[in-house]
Amino acid sequence: MTGSPAPDFRIETDSMGDRQIPAHTYYGIQTLRALENFPISGLKPLPTYVDACVLIKKATALVNGELGCIPQDISAAIVEAADEVLQGQWRDQFVVDVYQAGAGTSHHMNVNEVLANRALEILGAEKGQYQRLSPNDHVNYGQSTNDVIPTAIRIGGLLALHHSLDPALEGAIAILEQKAEEFQDVIKSGRTHLQDAVPVRLGENFRAWRYILQDHQRRIHSAAADLYALGLGGSAAGTGLNTHPHYAQRVASVLAELTGQPLTPAPHPMAAMQTMAPFVAVSGSLRNLAQDLVKISHDLRLMDSGPKTGFKEIQLPPVQPGSSIMPGKYNPVMAEMTSMVCFQVMGYDSAIALAAQAGQLELNVMMPLIAYDLIHSIEILGHTLGALANRCLGGITANRDRCLAYAEGSLALVTALNPHMGYLNAAAVAKESLTTGKSLRQIVLDQGLMTPAELAQVLDLEAMSQLQGTPPTP
Incomplete structure (x- = not known):
């Protein structure tokens, strides 16, 4: 490119040449190329995933500053820029489509560029003055997409579990136990094969669901334990090339402090880079939960069916009108929504399994898909369970007379x-x-x-x- 940039643009240069970058943006030339290459879905990186990447950059800046690998003032500026992002600023600058360059290089450089340009401003310089502070040489010192992205998936998954799914599971379990106590004296007809079976307690139906969710919580926690081992420090191929000898241990320790998770360096960084097995295991535990949630949501719909021509053993709380043409109709919308979300999670699990087997040699290039699908699965399951518990389970009432009539009339x-x-x-x-x-x-x-x-x-x-x-x- 020749000549001066337009008034609202700056010039940036990479190994492929010069480009004009909108002056107001914190992302740079590599992000711009990704925007041009991947106008695919309109889906942008999940906030939790951005947080995970930025936490890594904060930790690495701290450690590289302590070890003398980058100047202290540059380390401090990167940390300050990272903190601003973690507090909610500059979120509109993370713009690369979910479906992008293999391994996540485009998103990774988006993060590096945003932090570098904001850190430049903090130092009193202008965006794009990378000879002062570089996305590659400073923000990314001692790192590679190949070890940063699998680490970000681990941290993002753990953050999502901690902030979304775990609290929702705890809430749903507590409400189910409350309902079990409330309905313990309600006798109803059991049903197997959708045919009459021996009498059961409605309370025990709800208590069974409580135990089912508790078991799934245990399985998810067990699978998630594999996320604690980080391959960060493996660099490009797992050998640790261009990293300080104490970097891997120290950065894992700092990340553990920042996240509150018991993170440790992986015993073999090359293995941590190549295998997606921990993500497949967590995804499988989510699929397992989703399958039982579908069954529970279907049970709720059957037990509430009617009001005149169905079971109507329970009443789900009406939360919105159920028909555009039939007045007075209320549908089990929270249970219906739950099933749809669970079907999506099952689809994500299949995609993750396919992506996990698609790596070759020292790298799995399908990590952007795994990152989005895994973290999104955790978060939508958490949101779903929270909504189901608060908008449905907590307000269920029992039609005691109808339950008893069915029980007494059962062959x-x-x-x-x-x-x-x-x-x-x-x-x-x-x-x-x-x-x-x-x-x-x-x-x-x-x-x-x-x-x-x-x-x-x-x-x-x-x-x-x-x-x-x-x-x-x-």
Whole structure:
């Protein structure tokens, strides 16, 4: 490019030549090239992912300054710029599409350029004066996309779990236990194969869901433990080329302080760079949670179906009108939304699995996809569970009379008669009840198969629905 730049532009240079950069932007020439190359989805990096990258840059600036690898004033300026971003400033400057150059070089340079140009201003220089403070030589000293991005995915995943999914799971678990206590005396018909089954307690339905979520929380935590080992310091190919001997240990320690997570250097940086297995494991645990959330959301919809022609054993809180044409209709929208989010998480898990196997030799170049899909999965599951708990689960009420009517009318009560008259005789009683409409009690008494006292004891719904191995309800 020749001549002077236009008034609202500055000139930046990279190995491919010169370009005009809008004067107000903090990103630079490599980000501009990425914007031109990847106008794909309109999806920008998730804020949590940006935070993870900027935390890495803050930690590396601190450590490289302490070790004498970069000047102290430059280290301090980069740290100040990083803190501004972490406090919410300059967020509109992280602009590279999710679908971009392999390994995440474009996003990585976007981060380096924003921090470098803001740090230049802090030092009293102008944006683009990279001979004073460079995105590559200072912000990125001792680093490579190849070790920064997998580290950012680890930190981003841990941040998302800590700030989003864990609190939401805890809240949902607590509400389910509250509902279990509230509905412990409500007896309803169980159903297997969508057919009548023996009576159960509505409270135990909710308590079962509580235990299911607790188990998933444990599995997610177990998988997430693999995210603590950082390959940062491996540099371009895992050898640590161009890094200080104490850099890897020190930067992991500083990042642990900044994030509050028990981060440590990976025992083998090359392995940490090549394998995406920790991300696949966490994603798999999220998929597992999503599958059970779909089942729970479907159960809620079935139990609330009606109001006149369905089960209507429970009432989900109406949160919005349900139809543009049918007045007075309310739909189980929070449960429906939950299923849709879970389907998306399952799709993300499949994409992550495919991307994880697509690496070659010293690098997996599909990391931008893994970064977005994994962190987004964690966060939308957290948001979903929070909304489901607060807008649906907490406001559920029980239709006690309807539950009891279904329980008393269920042919599956005949199961309790098996030990007293045998399976075939009990089956004959059930068949006659279905054919004639007579109650099980009436048929057994008419045929003299049991005395009234014996029958009352055997068909005691309170006792039948009591969860075995637990004390009777007071």
